[in-house]
Amino acid sequence: MPHPPTHAHFPPSHRPRLSPLPADPEIIVIGAGAAGIAAARRLIERGRRVAVLEARDRVGGRAVTTLLRGHAVDLGAHWLHAGPINPLVRLGQARREPLRRAPQESHVWVGRRPGRPDEAAASARAFARADRDIGRGAAEAGPDRPAASALPPSLGPWGARVALVHGLVSGLPLSEVSLHDFPSMEYGDNFFIAGGYGAYLARLADTLPIALDSPVTRIDWSDARVRVETASGLTLGARSVIVTVPMMVLRESLAFTPALPPGIRAAIDGFHTGIYEHAVLHWPSSPFRGADRLASIVGGRHRPPGLLARLDGTPFHYFELDAPSAAAIDAGLGGADAARRHVRAVLAEHFGFARLHDLAIPAVSAWRHDPWSRGSWAVVPPGHAGARQALQDSVCGRIRFAGEALSRLQWGTAGGAYQEGMRAADAAADAL
Ligand SMILES: Cc1cc2nc3c(=O)[nH]c(=O)nc-3n(C[C@H](O)[C@H](O)[C@H](O)COP(=O)(O)OP(=O)(O)OC[C@H]3O[C@@H](n4cnc5c(N)ncnc54)[C@H](O)[C@@H]3O)c2cc1C
Structure with missing residues (x-):
């Protein structure tokens, strides 16, 4: 029987104000979860033209906060793990966000x-x-x-x-x-944030150029310019793309033309x-x-x-x-x-x-x-421990991956995803 993606029935507590996509982006970011938001923020900081394509009708991916009986409740990520190395803790402190240390x-x-x-x-x-x-x-x-x-x-x-x-x-x-x-994974020194982790990430997406309801179906990297096709009919071209969709989605429902190199494909398919x-x-x-x-x-x-x-x-x-x-x-x-x-x-x-x-x-x-996550995070089974590292290199300078699955020290977390989004953005900006 079909299973309703139950968390998807709850509206997010914060919807950011988004900007229109630039007419001629230099870099396309696929997915507006923690990694995609981090990549877009970093590229804009570096003066780059970026367009973000997001499948859902909201930002935040596997981090979303809703209001239940007037209280903010996270339906995905809730803990800010690994305080000393989590970039979202550092950023939250700088922004004076309402962080509190977990008991x-x-x-x-x-x-x-x-x-x-x-x-x-x-x-x-x-x-x-x-x-x-x-x-x-x-x-x-x-x-x-x-x-x-x-x-x-x-x-x-x-x-x-x-x-x-x-x-x-x-x-x-x-x-x-x-x-x-x-x-x-460093579990010590965890934090929570009043109002929810999903709402915090959604605030970080304020003013970013993100097109919602735009699921990417194909990435064509056969030419020097990468072409990205969406199910909504929008097609965009750019110098490179940063792909932040979960490994479980990448495994099944995103086509690449030509096919990804065998080592990259094996790394993606090997996650559980x-x-x-x-x-x-x-x-x-x-x-x-x-x-x-x-x-x-x-x-x-x-x-x-x-x-x-x-x-x-x-x-x-x-x-x-x-x-x-x-x-x-x-x-x-x-x-x-x-x-x-x-x-x-x-x-x-x-x-x-x-x-x-x-x-x-x-x-x-x-x-x-949920068709846009297909799981909670990517797990490395015995014998596949090199996968996170293998995905850190670009594919011919045109395709880069980011997201929780690439983080060695903070895998499975929003902080790790954010870190990886910044890393991929820096690599993409450096290469332009
Ligand atoms: C129940 C639960 C509890 C969790 N608890 C914690 C916690 O307490 N602390 C913590 O740090 N982490 C937690 N996590 C993990 C954390 O939520 C994730 O690691 C993190 O949010 C992943 O961020 P990401 O950017 O890598 O991926 P995502 O957040 O999944 O972002 C990827 C984005 O890509 C979009 N997308 C997918 N396919 C396409 C497509 N074809 N085209 C365009 N867009 C697409 C998705 O809609 C999504 O917005 C939890 C996860 C779950 C499910």
């Missing part, structure tokens, strides 16, 4: 009761040991292997929890994730699809207090991999769906209602039906069924 404290819930201090300490120790061992394994020379193989065997009852959380934030179970690619979806809860009676705290729920039959409680101090929470839960939902009836039933069943097991009396699930994301 370090988290909740532990065991079966049907709050965890004891010794259980919380044991959980923290297990995560620290796993991080150390995976980090060592990743630094080893020799052939790549699944990240799961580097987990210490003796984490006791917390081992399953560690694997579940790392599988969630990796986008696939650790048995399907490259060890050599794995610990590139990472899945991470939000079910947004409105749950005033949740037992979790304190703003923006993660909750570890362990024990019992259902073990939710991620719960972020009381977003910005509101009664909103995220219940995160990982790849196996999304697959189980899709294998059944699928759709947002099936996801809601799944979430209720899990919460009822741990908190009892009575506590769910005021639980509402106003939104469930389904980025995996």
Whole structure:
């Protein structure tokens, strides 16, 4: 059955004022997510004529904020990860954006009761040991292997929890994730932004020359000038293009004439699809207090991999769906209602039906069924660890790639995508 891209039903909280495309662009940017916005801003800063073509009727890509009951809620990216190296943190601080540091404290819930201090300490120790061992394994020379193989065997009852959380934030179970690619992500020093990450990116797109509703279908680079065709009938030419569409989309629905060189094509096709979806809860009676705290729920039959409680101090929470839960939902009836039933069943097991009396699930994301993302981010499977690097070079100086998938240190994040957008823009401007 068709799955509605449920997050797509919610309007963005901010729509930027956009400028018309220049008549004779020097560079075309495809996609107006974090990477495309960064590339366009950087090219304009450098005095270049740029045109951005975006498939959707909004900017921001996998980062979008909507208003639910008057509160700004992100339906995609929410954390500004890796503060010290995230360009969106640096820029936000310079612009005096309302950033706040993510708390370090988290909740532990065991079966049907709050965890004891010794259980919380044991959980923290297990995560620290796993991080150390995976980090060592990743630094080893020799052939790549699944990240799961580097987990210490003796984490006791917390081992399953560690694997579940790392599988969630990796986008696939650790048995399907490259060890050599794995610990590139810096999780320390995270931030949130009042009003939402999607709204922040949309503000950064203010006044940029972006054509919405313009899905690119073909890139013809057979001549010195690249020609870009869209489904809306618009055709544009330029000296070069920066392609920021997700790898999962690039794999299936964008044609290149002539075909891309085999090494580039192999790098793109070798990524796997990472899945991470939000079910947004409105749950005033949740037992979790304190703003923006993660909750570890362990024990019992259902073990939710991620719960972020009381977003910005509101009664909103995220219940995160990982790849196996999304697959189980899709294998059944699928759709947002099936996801809601799944979430209720899990919460009822741990908190009892009575506590769910005021639980509402106003939104469930389904980025995996959205034709413009086809997943949450690109995952490097074991043996494919060179892919991000392979895509950094231009194709004959005319095609450059950018986006979260190219970032070695911040893969899967909006900050990484933004960094890559700036890098590709600088390379394109330098080459003109
Ligand atoms: C549920 C969820 C939660 C997440 N949480 C976080 C988080 O907390 N923190 C974090 O940093 N990251 C998070 N991420 C990841 C983050 O959203 C992405 O890594 C980042 O937004 C990717 O930016 P991008 O520019 O590479 O790609 P995108 O944002 O996908 O932008 C690409 C753009 O290209 C457009 N496009 C696609 N095909 C075409 C075409 N043919 N023609 C023209 N345009 C096209 C798309 O519409 C899109 O606007 C999350 C992702 C999801 C799904």
